[in-house]
Amino acid sequence: MPKKLLSHWITAKNRSDLINLALLALLLLVVLPLALDIFRLNLVGKYLTFAFVAVGLVLCWGYGGILSLGQGIFFGLGGYCMAMFLKLEASDPVSTAIQSTPGIPDFMDWNQIKALPWFWEPFHSFSFTLIAVLILPTLFAYLIGVAMFKRRVGGVYFAIITQAIALILTVLIVGQQGLTGGINGITDLKTLLGWDIRTNSARYILYYINAALLLGGIVFSRWLLSSKLGLLLVALRDKEERVRFSGYDVANLKIFTFCVAALFSAVGGAMFTLQVGFMSPSFVGIVPSIEMVIFTAVGGRLSLIGAVYGALLVNFGKSYFSETFADLWLYLMGALFIGVVLFLPNGLAGLFREPRQTWLLIKHTALMLVAKLRPARLRPEGK
Amino acid sequence: MLKKEILLAIEDLTVSFDGFRAVDAVNLYVDKGEVRVIIGPNGAGKTTLLDLICGKTHASSGTIKFKNIELRDLDEHHIVRAGVGRKFQTPSIYEDLTVYQNLEVSFPRGRSAFGSLFFKRTQDVVDRVQEIAAEILLTEQLHQLAGLLSHGQKQWLEIGMLLIQNPELLMLDEPVAGMSVRERQQTAELLKRISANRSVIVIEHDMEFVRAIAHRVTVLHQGRVLMEGSMDAVQADERVIEAYLGH
Ligand SMILES: Nc1ncnc2c1ncn2[C@@H]1O[C@H](COP(=O)(O)OP(=O)(O)O)[C@@H](O)[C@H]1O
Ligand SMILES: [Mg+2]
Numbered sequence: 012m013p014k015k016l017l018s019h020w021i022t023a024k025n026r027s028d029l030i031n032l033a034l035l036a037l038l039l040l041v042v043l044p045l046a047l048d049i050f051r052l053n054l055v056g057k058y059l060t061f062a063f064v065a066v067g068l069v070l071c072w073g074y075g076g077i078l079s080l081g082q083g084i085f086f087g088l089g090g091y092c093m094a095m096f097l098k099l100e101a102s103d104p105v106s107t108a109i110q111s112t113p114g115i116p117d118f119m120d121w122n123q124i125k126a127l128p129w130f131w132e133p134f135h136s137f138s139f140t141l142i143a144v145l146i147l148p149t150l151f152a153y154l155i156g157v158a159m160f161k162r163r164v165g166g167v168y169f170a171i172i173t174q175a176i177a178l179i180l181t182v183l184i185v186g187q188q189g190l191t192g193g194i195n196g197i198t199d200l201k202t203l204l205g206w207d208i209r210t211n212s213a214r215y216i217l218y219y220i221n222a223a224l225l226l227g228g229i230v231f232s233r234w235l236l237s238s239k240l241g242l243l244l245v246a247l248r249d250k251e252e253r254v255r256f257s258g259y260d261v262a263n264l265k266i267f268t269f270c271v272a273a274l275f276s277a278v279g280g281a282m283f284t285l286q287v288g289f290m291s292p293s294f295v296g297i298v299p300s301i302e303m304v305i306f307t308a309v310g311g312r313l314s315l316i317g318a319v320y321g322a323l324l325v326n327f328g329k330s331y332f333s334e335t336f337a338d339l340w341l342y343l344m345g346a347l348f349i350g351v352v353l354f355l356p357n358g359l360a361g362l363f364r365e366p367r368q369t370w371l372l373i374k375h376t377a378l379m380l381v382a383k384l385r386p387a388r389l390r391p392e393g394k
Numbered sequence: 395m396l397k398k399e400i401l402l403a404i405e406d407l408t409v410s411f412d413g414f415r416a417v418d419a420v421n422l423y424v425d426k427g428e429v430r431v432i433i434g435p436n437g438a439g440k441t442t443l444l445d446l447i448c449g450k451t452h453a454s455s456g457t458i459k460f461k462n463i464e465l466r467d468l469d470e471h472h473i474v475r476a477g478v479g480r481k482f483q484t485p486s487i488y489e490d491l492t493v494y495q496n497l498e499v500s501f502p503r504g505r506s507a508f509g510s511l512f513f514k515r516t517q518d519v520v521d522r523v524q525e526i527a528a529e530i531l532l533t534e535q536l537h538q539l540a541g542l543l544s545h546g547q548k549q550w551l552e553i554g555m556l557l558i559q560n561p562e563l564l565m566l567d568e569p570v571a572g573m574s575v576r577e578r579q580q581t582a583e584l585l586k587r588i589s590a591n592r593s594v595i596v597i598e599h600d601m602e603f604v605r606a607i608a609h610r611v612t613v614l615h616q617g618r619v620l621m622e623g624s625m626d627a628v629q630a631d632e633r634v635i636e637a638y639l640g641h
Contacts, residue, residue, distance in 0.1 A: 235511065238510065238511050238512070238513060239498070239499065239504050239510040239511070239513035240507065240510040240511045240513075242491060242495050242498070242499045243499055243510055245488065245490050245491060246488040246491060246496075246499050249488045249489055249490055250486050250487070250488055252450075252482070252486065253482070253486040253487070253488070253552075253555075255470050255471060256448060256450075256470060256471075256474055256479075256480055256482075257474060257499075257500045257555065257556075257559065258471050258474035258475050258502060258505055258559065259471055259505055260469070260471045260505075260506075261471075263506065263507050264507050264510070266507070267507035267508075268507075
């Protein structure tokens with residue numbers, strides 16, 4: 012009897028998961044593009060790049076119990092790789108003819124740099140850049156993972172170390188202004204292989220690429236969670252010793268999951284650069300990394316789809332409140348996080364388990380976006 | 395008497411925690427197919443001894459030879475893969491997974507990250523899970539969440555999670571603690587069945603249970619082997635009685 016009930020419940024759950032995924036696809040691919048003008052849609056696209064990070068955090072934090080407070084590292088690395096390519100394309104000798112050294116990025120020229128640094132060279136190639144976006148952050152995550160998990164560093168210590176690395180990376184980027192663009196980041200990006208990414212049509216196309224990649228990432232994550240690795244992650248979070256003493260190299264499982272989360276973040280970062288047109292250290296450091304955890308917590312750390320809504324809603328709230336009560340936003344964000352952790356351990360996903368409820372959420376999100384978002388805010392961060 | 399083959403040979407094994415010798419120069423030989431019970435008062439070092447064998451704690455000195463492999467040189471997961479399974483004192487199962495999933499996750503295939511990602515639930519896996527579930531009397535509960543099982547059933551499930559890996563040496567730390575009389579009997583029967591083709595080390599306090607399963611009994615006291623022999627010999631021994639009463 013209970014067995015029958017349970018298997019019924021499982022298929023019912025699968026079905027509602029699929030419906031939720033379809034509703035999300037409907038929202039991202041149809042409802043929002045129809046309801047919003049391109050400036051607002053571009054803003055949603057930006058928020059969705061954070062959703063990549065949030066989905067990665069569902070895997071590694073929600074399921075694997077690995078809390079990383081440094082996902083901005085990988086978002087930033089992916090974003091910077093893409094930005095370096097675009098910047099080189101924008102810095103051809105003709106358009107930079109007035110510089111003392113034409114053909115190098117403007118910020119290098121301002122910093123009296125006379126030749127392109129060696130590590131910028133390969134970013135002339137688009138295929139290298141694409142591979143770098145995928146490999147570099149993942150490799151960095153692998154190195155961090157090996158250094159930490161093989162030594163059985165976990166929990167709070169791991170979280171703090173990821174924070175420290177995010178901070179160090181920010182300081183490095185800001186400090187090496189001539190090599191990285193410093194605090195301003197890499198700005199004034201124009202074309203991708205000759206295609207102007209600032210036009211409306213480019214923004215639509217990039218939005219759709221972004222949404223499709225995100226949905227693909229969710230489908231991949233669902234598959235991962237339904238594999239034995241997914242079961243092992245749940246097992247690990249509960250009884251790590253039992254997993255270890257069942258013949259598994261626990262460190263390797265964690266490293267792998269952490270790398271997948273880093274890869275997702277990197278793709279998000281690259282899509283951010285493409286859609287927003289710049290990348291800066293303000294998306295690498297401690298605060299953005301913590302914000303990304305908040306998106307996940309608000310959406311529900313065990314819900315891949317919830318993570319997307321979390322990213323959308325918190326960012327929407329951020330842009331709304333930081334205009335209205337700029338000083339209060341950080342406190343509000345903190346309160347939101349504490350509130351969710353205390354009262355909604357499964358986030359929004361815990362509230363909206365039924366597709367019907369999700370539909371209401373979508374409707375309200377769309378209405379709010381239409382009603383509240385102000386148009387023509389290309390770069391709300393300022394710099 | 396027939397000469398038996400030795401599966402596990404522990405010699406001069408010592409571990410000290412800040413000078414306190416929790417296990418002190420212990421020698422222990424376990425034969426193939428033997429059920430060995432280790433008894434001793436609380437704090438005698440029984441759990442620590444199992445920790446040393448399975449690699450959870452590192453020995454200060456001595457050797458642990460399993461099938462002539464020195465276990466002290468191996469990582470925990472390699473010790474498991476060599477054929478040593480260990481049940482913890484408090485039931486250690488995955489509460490958020492079903493009984494079926496608990497067993498499947500313990501199935502000894504697809505143990506690397508990529509291996510587990512591409513692990514296929516083939517018929518032999520399903521059959522094996524069902525076989526083990528029947529062995530540990532949990533066929534009815536196969537699709538229940540493990541966290542909802544009774545305490546005794548959790549103990550059985552953890553034993554099942556080890557059995558599915560088919561270890562040559564199974565180590566059980568107080569498997570019947572907190573069980574009803576009936577569950578104890580069922581566990582004793584289970585142990586007799588599963589020891590047919592493997593060696594088992596059991597730590598236990600319940601003397602009736604020990605009598606039902608033990609081939610030989612080793613008494614630990616203050617980290618040292620106090621004596622070793624049949625259940626009758628042990629129970630009649632003055633030193634053993636004193637160790638238990640005088641503590
Ligand atoms: N990691 C450790 N650090 C310090 N002392 C320990 C450690 N593990 C066990 N001990 C001590 O070793 C002694 C033996 O413990 P244990 O093996 O758990 O006894 P038992 O025979 O009851 O299972 C106890 O006094 C315990 O406090
Ligand atoms: Mg003990």
